[in-house]
Amino acid sequence: MHIHSSSSPSNPPKTKSSPKNPSRISSSKMAKNVEPPIKEIPGDYGVPFFGAIRDRQDFFYNQGREQFFKSRVKKYGSTVFRVNMPPGPFISSDPRVVTLLDAKSFPTLFDVSKVEKKDLFTGTYMPSVSLTGGYRILSYLDPSEPNHEKLKQLLFHLQTSRRDRVIPEFSASYSEMFDALESELATKGKALLNDANDLAAFNFLGRAWFGTNPTQTELGQNGPKIIGKWILFQLAPITTLGLPKFIEELTFHSFRLPPFLVKRDYQKLYNFLYQNSADLFNKAAELGISKEEACHNLVFATCFNSFGGMKVLFPNVVKQIGQAGVKLHQLLAEEIRSAVRSSDGKITMGALEQMPLMKSTVYEALRLEPPVPFQYGRAKMDLVIESHDAAFKVKKGEMLFGYQPFVTRDPKIFDQADAFVPDRFVGEGEKLLKYVFWSNGPETETPTVKNKQCAGKDFVVLVARLLVVELYDTFQVEVAPFLLGENITIISVKRAAD
């Protein structure tokens, strides 16, 4: 597939590794075995209630989330500090967190011997379980809870048993998407990627995992819209929709949206998976999980974790590559086409391994804009947490929090940390993959039933790679702010000539 148009050459991709090897700088800096001084954690929560409202308004309106963190790092001269995280009153019972914003302190959040991950997938509040059939879903379970292992096992089984369907169904769904975009461009002169991507992503998941195209069920073309609404009911307290501040503050930032408003729509998603998961229910029974609990978990994994992730990640990948300029598009096209040619013209796992620039480009997009930006964990015991330059005492029960996009742009680890450097992870650069944390763990580690690393880690990397393979030529994108991810306008789509 060839997406073609002129692209700005003003920001050419970096094609040679920087002379300053970032992995070496970081290891020498971090290897010094000098105990850093213990410091008081800077920052304060302000007066109860009012402090939380003040921080929430800074986060959403006065500063915006990047500035919210940046200004505090500057003010306190520290990447570890205290602050309140939204939503606060009246949704979270306690919004106070200790923020970890560097690549040394942040990984504390992955260590389940030190932090408890119960009911904090969305942060200092938990959405009503009425939105998930009355069940606490896997993402909210701590590994110490018996169902965590069983449900994660079920999701691993889902993925391994459907492994062979991923590449063909991805190609089928995304070819359809590009064909549709091509005709939309021919008639309208421009085409929006986001809605088309949403439909392709959901159809792909339905076909690959449940053997059924959701558009041919009662969901029709509405699957993505229904999921978007259902996700909004869960994330509204930590989202801004661009409405006037007083409206947002007096409604969904302070009170939960009533789950019954989305119940009928949710039931349609549930029915779709219930009717197409017979073999998975057998596996669930073996593991000791009821059909209902398994099905609500499958809905969440498919619609929230997977669809929600692809909805944010894919437009980001397209945007980053689109903005990087023509040179990168040429290099990717050459690398991808040549690897596919050597594999008898087929996209295979082996062929993907022969595409080092493509692989690095995907990791770089995941580094620069990790699709799930917030991580939380509650200290299980008194801890000493080290940043690059100090150590801090945290008490048992305190909530730890990290804003990941800040952490994966840590200048002590990454050279040109704020820039999109497509070949950053090629060759020697692979050593830096241990600082890529999008999956709630280092990219060099593996999700298990004992940890809280993303159950779909390998799947996500695979589908993002397949997307780039489908796009392997030059294109131009326009980017406008959007609720979840970015709205991308495609200017031109043409089939590759080779």
Ligand code: HEM
């Ligand atoms: C772009 C796509 C995705 C991103 C960015 C992403 C990111 C994450 C993150 C950051 C967490 C940890 C959250 C926390 O506990 O703080 C997580 C957990 C999880 N993810 Fe993903 N994810 C993606 C796709 C998927 C897919 C495709 C699946 C399908 C199986 C999946 C299933 C899960 C599950 C089940 C958990 C909880 C794991 C556990 O309880 O041990 N995710 N994901």
